[in-house]
Amino acid sequence: MSSRKIVVAYDGSPNSKKALQFGGEIAKELGADLTLVSVIDDDFSVFGGEFDVREFEQMQQAREDFGKKALADGTAQADKLGLKVTTALLIGNPAEELIQYGQRENVYLIVVGSRGLGGFKSLVLGSVTQNILSHSSIPVLVAR
DSSP, X not given: OOXXXXXXXXXXXXXXXXXXXXXXXXXXXXTOEEEEEEEEOOOOGGGOSOOOHHHHHHHHHHHHHXXXXXXXXXXXXXXXXXXXXXXXXXXXOHHHHHHHHHHHTTOSEEEEEXXXXXXXXXXXXXXXXXXXXXXXXXXXXXXX
């Protein structure tokens, strides 16, 4: 087990797949451990309106299922690239959770895609990526 750890933010988007490829190449070169992290955004305000407990639980479960599927797909892609990975599924604000995870795990590098699955494809960088770049004390690589 390496003393260096690299985290790849992974949501299944084309840019997160590029991030996995770049992060994997760097991990191989450095002999570093590689972890795929998917974060379930716990902000339901984007849906508007009010929800009863059952609806909220169903939406939360759907988001968790999506995160688990993304990580399973990422693990399969990593296998095709000859990479061994671990995974982590987190819940909260994606940028904050990735940064806090990186600090807790003493991560050497965080690799993110330039944009994830959020809207506003016209943006040069997605809001999560911009937030991580602005607030992380850990080096960040943006894959495009």
